[in-house]
Amino acid sequence: MDCKRAESLVTDYINEKMDLHEQREFIAHVKNCSSCYDELQTYYAVYFAMEHLENGESNPSYNMNTVLQEDLKHRERHVRRELAKRWLLVTGCILLILLVLLSLFL
Secondary structure: OOHHHHHHOHHHHHOOOOOHHHHHHHHHHHHHOHHHHHHHHHHHHHHHHHHHHHOOOOOOOOOHHHHHHHHHHHHHHHHHHHHHHHHHHHHHHHHHHHHHHHHHHO
16 A cells, blocks of 8 residues: 555544455554554544544543554454454355265265
8 A cells, every 4th residue: 555545544544434455454554654654643633632522521631642553453453353254254155165065976
């Protein structure tokens, strides 16, 4: 993923509107590109602050870098788990089909 594409996906990441593959590429890119990480961090801080103000917190004091790092880790683990589940489901279906076909021909 290039920087232009990553920057265009910042709000999609924040609003959780990415598919798993795109999210995986985005996270990998921002973890290795300080410019795109800074862009994400800026938007994320604004979104986070607005969300907390809407919930009645008048003075949220968080280390935004830590909050963002934890969010990236959490989403990265989620993407890996979901992709693994899909792989297992597809593999299981293929094995089941092979077993059915094998039983038909024996």
